[in-house]
Amino acid sequence: MAGRVVRRAFKFRFYPTAVQAEQLARTFGCTRYVYNRALAERTRAWSQEQRRVTYSDTSKMLTGWKREAETEWLAEPSKGPLQESLRQLQGAFDRFWRKQTGYPQCKKKGQSKDSATYFSNCFTYRGGQVRLAKQAEPLDIRWSRPLPEGAVPSQVTVSRNARGQYHISILVEDTITEPPSTDRVVGLDAGITSLYTLSTGEKITNPRHERADRARLVKAQRALAKKEKGSRNRAKARLKVAKIHGRIADRRRDYLHKLSTRLVRENQVIAIEDLSVRNMVKNRSLSRAISDASWSEFRSMLEYKADWYGRRVVAVDRFCPSSKTCSVCGVIASAMPLDVRVWACRCGVVHDRDVNAARNILAVGLAVAACGDGVRPPRT
């Protein structure tokens, strides 16, 4: 079976040597400086002269800054990450102009994640080792899974988070072999009491450890609130909160990766509800459940994996009354408060609220897949 080529990012933890850590800290400082200074130049040109500064303008400015006596240290790190920093700024402005985000903000030390991106001319990957430009030693990477065989990394991003951990994200071109097509289809309801409910009746709960981690987080946040502002203990307490946050997010992402891979492998069509998270978060009792469920992240995992494996994700209109409609006879119940978990239809069927909703989502999804926005063209 012929495979398809896709770009994938693989993220690993790594442990820099003291020399590397120092060098990375300087590189991060330089990328931050370049970003902020280019942002200031753009802001000034616009507010004083109504002139738009482009990426290539800022690139020329950077060359000049490296020659200035007081910023000649900018010439020290590899130039790739500095260029990339300017490109990121360009991206931030593009999103601003498309009205997707607010005006770009400057990067503050310790508040935004430090990162630096190296393109293929600024690092080498040989014998399973990554060596960054201007570094003598390869990075000590914990390879939690192998890179695909024969993979050629085209770009790497190293970062340092608020917990002081270093990660490297390696972008490679990977060949994916599609699994054989299947007749299986599934509907998915994003739930409140369980994380997701499948139309098969299976209920997927929150990841293990989550409850204990939550309790720890609450405790750490309380401790933080009691610490005196600006004190050393407060900084320590803040780091602890960040660590627990990070662990919850890591574990949940890992869990959702496994779940999305499984669902996409097992099913040809996956019908989901096109939830508007923004609308639902207004209801405070739901807000935590929604954010916990990381619905939008999960949805995007399903969508890109479906694309890899030749499967289809169909998002069903969120106004379709999936909870209130009987999936057997089609009658719509008049009201369905959120605390009703089980209900009996006039036709005699007793429904689990979430399983019924998942079945309705599947039915609408299949109808959309059959006649809706076109059929996916066959792959060659």
Ligand SMILES: [Zn+2]
């Ligand atoms: Zn019924």
